[in-house]
Structure formats: C-alpha cells, structure tokens
Amino acid sequence: DVKVTQSSRYLVKRTGEKVFLECVQDMDHENMFWYRQDPGLGLRLIYFSYDVKMKEKGDIPEGYSVSREKKERFSLILESASTNQTSMYLCASSSTRDRRRLNEKLFFGSGTQLSVL
Amino acid sequence: QKEVEQNSGPLSVPEGAIASLNCTYSDRGSQSFFWYRQYSGKSPELIMSIYSNGDKEDGRFTAQLNKASQYVSLLIRDSQPSDSATYLCAVIRDPFGNEKLTFGTGTRLTIIP
Numbered sequence: 390d391v392k393v394t395q396s397s398r399y400l401v402k403r404t405g406e407k408v409f410l411e412c413v414q415d416m417d418h419e420n421m422f423w424y425r426q427d428p429g430l431g432l433r434l435i436y437f438s439y440d441v442k443m444k445e446k447g448d449i450p451e452g453y454s455v456s457r458e459k460k461e462r463f464s465l466i467l468e469s470a471s472t473n474q475t476s477m478y479l480c481a482s483s484s485t486r487d488r489r490r491l492n493e494k495l496f497f498g499s500g501t502q503l504s505v506l
Numbered sequence: 507q508k509e510v511e512q513n514s515g516p517l518s519v520p521e522g523a524i525a526s527l528n529c530t531y532s533d534r535g536s537q538s539f540f541w542y543r544q545y546s547g548k549s550p551e552l553i554m555s556i557y558s559n560g561d562k563e564d565g566r567f568t569a570q571l572n573k574a575s576q577y578v579s580l581l582i583r584d585s586q587p588s589d590s591a592t593y594l595c596a597v598i599r600d601p602f603g604n605e606k607l608t609f610g611t612g613t614r615l616t617i618i619p
Contacts, residue, residue, distance in 0.1 A: 429514075431611040432550070432594070479549055492598055492607035493538065497549035 392416070393498035395480050401504045408467040410501050412480030420483045420491040421463035422447075423455060425476040426500075432479065438463055439491055470505045477502050507532050510597050512610035521619050525582040529595030529610055532576070538598035539571055539578045544612065545591045554580060585617045 396411040414421065422437040424447075434447030436455040444455050452474060456464045463482075467474055480498040483491055511530045519525040527541075538557050542550035556562045556569040556578065568581040578597075582589055595610040 429611060431510075432609040434607070489600075489605055492605055493540075493555070494552055495550075497551070499549050
C-alpha cells in the first residue's frame, strides 16, 4: 500500500511564526501536492511538484512556499503564519510520469490540522 | 457559479437502500471525473473514476456520467453503515493544455441502520 505520511496530526502556532509541514511518501511517486481543506470551500491546491526541485503554483499559493529536495519528501512552508491559514492541510502523491495525467489517482496523507493563534 | 457543485447534505439513506449522490460541473470541456470518499477525521480515498459517458460499475458502486447535461453521479447499492462518509466529486479539465483538478465541497452521507 502507498503510504503518505505527514509529520504532525495537530499543530498550534502563533501569528508571525514560520511553520514547516512535512510530507513523506514511500512509493517512489513522481508527483506530490499540498492541499488545504476548509468547510464550505472544499479542497484547494496550494502547490505541487512533478519532479525533484520542481514546483508549480496551485490555486492559492499566496503566503506559502514549498521545497522538494528529495523525491520522497515535500515540505510546505508558511513564511509568516496568519490566522486565515488555520486549516486542515493534506499532502498527496501520484505516480504517473505523464504531466497531462498527474492529477489522476491521488493518494492522500492523514492531514495536519493547523491552528494559528 | 462554482466549477464543481454538490449538495452538501446530509443525505440520510436506510441500510440496504440505494444511495444516490450527484455532482454538476460548469466546464463543458471537462474530461475526467472522480469520486473520493472521506471518513470523518480521515483523508480522502479514491473509489471511482470515469472518463466516458455511461455507467461504470465496481462492486456496489456505480458511477454515471452524462457530459451533455454536465453531471456525474455515484450510486451505492445495498448501502451499509460503513458507507457513511463525505463523498467528494472531482473533475479534471484542461484549460490551455494545463490539467486542472477541481474538487466539490462534498456530500455527507449517513446510512441509517
């Protein structure tokens, strides 16, 4: 089974802090994604990566950055956390090398519930 | 108009009955359609994908796609309490050659024993 592991289940941070969310997948998947999930808004894509050191903006990249130094690891960084970044953050991966199909069959991690106070 | 719309529910269905979940999408050029199941406090899990008009069956699940009417549905036959979850519809469209996946906000389904 594919395993996508997010390092923390719950995080509480203060406004202005720099926050790192870590995600590791163990199935040699090419593509990794960061989503946030909010009630009434659904899942929204923040950033994704289709290769090591490659990244592309999703729908809501403002206030976030990402890092992919190794194939299995994809980090989401909140440069200066704000209260409107309180959310459930979900990491996902997919295996295809076809860039036109990288969104098909996503495997999600268990999520990190981030609260920014 | 939202790109992908679902009734948020909750939808309550007696055990053993058929649960019908619906999703409409706005972009007529959408190509690929998915249903994810998300249990409370858990992450989404892909359960069905469909790419062409008609029905696709997998066990107790049937996905139905009608591109002319721009809707996709999920039928769950012989509903079980373990089917109680939020079901997310997801649609891929391809604006300008860049694939874009959009999720609906989900329908919460409760199976009543």
